[in-house]
Amino acid sequence: MKVRFAPSPTGYLHIGNFRTALVNFLFARKNNGHFMLRIDDTDQERSFIEYENAIKEDLSWMNIGWDSLEKQSSRLSCYDNALQILLNKKRAYPCFETADELSLKRKSQLSSGKPPIYDRSSLKLSDSEIADLKSKGKKPHYRFLLNHIDVNWDDLVKGQSKYNMSNLSDPVILREDGRVIYTLASVVDDIDFAVTDILRGEDHMTNSAAQIQLFEALGSSSPRLGHLSLLTDISGEGLSKRLGSLSLKDLRQEGFQPMAISSLLSKVGTSDTIDIFKNINQIINDFDINKFGKSKPKFDKVELLNLNSKFFQLVKFDDISDQLNTLDIEITIEFWNLIKGNINTFNDIKFWWNIVYGKIKTINDDHEFTHLALKTLPNDSFDKNTWSTWTSLLMKESGRKGKDLFKPLRLCLTGQNNGPEMANLVLTMGRQKIVERLNNND
RNA sequence: GGUCCCUUCGUCUAAUGGUUAGGACUCAGCCCUUUCACGGCUGCAAUAGGGGUUCGAAUCCCCUAGGGAUCACCA
Numbered sequence: 001m002k003v004r005f006a007p008s009p010t011g012y013l014h015i016g017n018f019r020t021a022l023v024n025f026l027f028a029r030k031n032n033g034h035f036m037l038r039i040d041d042t043d044q045e046r047s048f049i050e051y052e053n054a055i056k057e058d059l060s061w062m063n064i065g066w067d068s069l070e071k072q073s074s075r076l077s078c079y080d081n082a083l084q085i086l087l088n089k090k091r092a093y094p095c096f097e098t099a100d101e102l103s104l105k106r107k108s109q110l111s112s113g114k115p116p117i118y119d120r121s122s123l124k125l126s127d128s129e130i131a132d133l134k135s136k137g138k139k140p141h142y143r144f145l146l147n148h149i150d151v152n153w154d155d156l157v158k159g160q161s162k163y164n165m166s167n168l169s170d171p172v173i174l175r176e177d178g179r180v181i182y183t184l185a186s187v188v189d190d191i192d193f194a195v196t197d198i199l200r201g202e203d204h205m206t207n208s209a210a211q212i213q214l215f216e217a218l219g220s221s222s223p224r225l226g227h228l229s230l231l232t233d234i235s236g237e238g239l240s241k242r243l244g245s246l247s248l249k250d251l252r253q254e255g256f257q258p259m260a261i262s263s264l265l266s267k268v269g270t271s272d273t274i275d276i277f278k279n280i281n282q283i284i285n286d287f288d289i290n291k292f293g294k295s296k297p298k299f300d301k302v303e304l305l306n307l308n309s310k311f312f313q314l315v316k317f318d319d320i321s322d323q324l325n326t327l328d329i330e331i332t333i334e335f336w337n338l339i340k341g342n343i344n345t346f347n348d349i350k351f352w353w354n355i356v357y358g359k360i361k362t363i364n365d366d367h368e369f370t371h372l373a374l375k376t377l378p379n380d381s382f383d384k385n386t387w388s389t390w391t392s393l394l395m396k397e398s399g400r401k402g403k404d405l406f407k408p409l410r411l412c413l414t415g416q417n418n419g420p421e422m423a424n425l426v427l428t429m430g431r432q433k434i435v436e437r438l439n440n441n442d
Numbered sequence: 443g444g445u446c447c448c449u450u451c452g453u454c455u456a457a458u459g460g461u462u463a464g465g466a467c468u469c470a471g472c473c474c475u476u477u478c479a480c481g482g483c484u485g486c487a488a489u490a491g492g493g494g495u496u497c498g499a500a501u502c503c504c505c506u507a508g509g510g511a512u513c514a515c516c517a
Contacts, residue, residue, distance in 0.1 A: 006517085007517085008516080008517045010516080010517075014482050040517060042516095043516060043517070045516095046516070046517090057514095095515090097515095098515090099514085099515055102514085102515080103514085106513085106514090109443090110443065110444095110513095111443090112443090113443050113444085114443075114444075115443070115445075115513065116443090116444085116513055117444085117513070141515050142515095143515095161446090161447090162446090163445080163446070164445075164446095165443095167444065167445045167446085167512095167513075168445085168512090168513075169513070169514095171514095171516080172515050173515095174515085175515040176515055177515080178516085181514090181515070181516085181517090182516070182517045183517090184456090185517095186517085189511075201511090202446095202447070202448095202510090202511065202512095203445065203510095203511055204511095204517090205447075205511070205512075206445085206510095206512055206513075207512090207517090211444095227447095229448080229510090230511075232509090232510080234453080236508095236509065236510085238510075238511085267454080268453095268454065269454070269455090269456080270454080271455055271456065272454090272455085273454085273455090273465070273466040273467080274453095274454065274455095274466070274467070275466080275467090292454075293448095293454090294447075294448065295447090295449065295455095296447095296448070296449095296509085296510065296511095297453090297454065297455095298453065298454080300453065300454090300467090300468095301495075302453095302467095302468080303454085303460085303467070305470085306467075306468085313480075319446085323450075333510035341479060341480060342478090342479065342480095358461070364506085388476090389482085391476080392476095393478080401476065402476060402477070403476095403477055403478095403513090404477095405477075406474075406476075406477035406478085407477055407478085409477085410477065410478075415479080416478085417477095417478065418477085418478035418479055419478065419479080420478090420479080421475090421479085421480095422477070422478090
């Protein structure tokens with residue numbers, strides 16, 4: 001069993017693309033199959049190596065490893081062969097309309113209320129007419145001749161599906177400039193690399209119907225097909241329209257963790273509860289393509305943030321120390337255990353580091369109280385009882401208790417309304433820093 | 443405009459003709475912690491609308507409304 005993820009290197013991976021990659025990867029791993037990464041770079045005008053590298057980088061960051069890599073740009077001759085086969089079988093035919101003519105035709109069809117389907121006028125051309133046009137220097141593009149019948153398939157996600165092909169234009173498979181079009185290239189690759197299952201977005205539904213006929217015309221049969229419902233943003237709008245801050249690259253910069261992203265994307269839209277997983281193997285174990293529903297799930301960044309926090313609470317110091325080493329500050333296990341319950345994103349680590357070790361703006365609007373706090377602060381070396389010793393004494397001296405006692409201390413020492421356990425914080429912070437903060441009477 | 447798909451608490455969904463319509467997240471409240479968070483408990487909250495079929499409909503049928511996808515010499 002073999003699946004593929006086939007991005008075109010025309011932009012950065014966003015949360016929607018990546019979900020398709022992840023589902024393919026999980027499906028393969030769950031079934032001991034092969035996960036192929038295929039770079040669909042036949043559109044030379046829009047494809048860039050920078051994007052290809054970025055896609056690989058993103059996948060690697062997400063711990064999605066591929067078992068093989070192919071690039072369509074290195075397989076162009078295969079596509080020419082396939083076109084010849086189709087031509088011989090009379091399932092492909094040359095067309096001579098210009099792009100402008102076609103676009104004009106579509107517009108007039110649309111404005112007269114008709115579906116903008118290609119009228120097959122080039123199909124009516126005789127061999128001599130074709131030869132004549134070619135001799136005049138006209139270069140043809142080629143279309144695949146569809147059979148106007150119902151195409152049926154049992155979709156891995158959608159169940160029994162059918163599409164009537166008379167609602168579709170014969171797809172262009174080779175451009176006037178000789179470059180292959182995705183519709184054909186994809187099918188040729190899937191045949192040559194023996195792909196058994198295609199999982200992709202439901203935006204490919206009509207492509208799939210046409211491609212099923214293409215598989216058959218090329219003497220093969222269609223792989224199993226599954227069409228995932230497209231992710232939308234929280235208001236129900238498609239993600240692709242405004243993928244601004246939803247690229248993997250941006251999420252990484254914002255401090256989101258791969259496991260939080262994968263945990264969410266492997267479960268959103270399924271009947272399972274969304275929760276954080278510790279590692280990718282757990283996600284694989286729990287994966288089931290049958291649990292994906294037909295309606296469009298919403299991607300909620302708040303939900304992602306919650307999972308992200310949970311990840312930090314769960315992760316062991318040893319398992320994250322490599323990542324912590326990428327920061328230009330030293331993170332001890334003591335510090336990590338102190339703050340791990342209070343961080344939402346990776347970037348919060350540095351935020352707390354500054355609070356504990358660095359310089360911050362604190363909030364101190366009760367100088368009488370902080371003066372008293374300074375006075376009662378134990379002089380001997382700090383231990384785990386220091387906090388309770390200190391606050392007990394301070395309680396007696398100030399007559400305060402509960403929130404009135406603790407909140408000003410927290411604010412003065414950290415500048416924050418909430419944060420780690422004060423007893424631990426004080427211990428990690430040390431006496432000198434505390435004195436400095438209590439004296440910060442501006 | 444044609445075609446296809448979708449619609450259950452705010453969110454993700456369960457319930458494939460008989461349930462007090464269940465769970466999870468969020469939210470609210472309480473408990474715990476001499477503060478916040480974590481955790482525990484409790485609670486709020488849904489079958490898009492209208493017609494049928496049936497003893498009985500979230501579930502089957504029809505209509506309406508809303509949303510999405512697609513209809514490229516992009517992928």
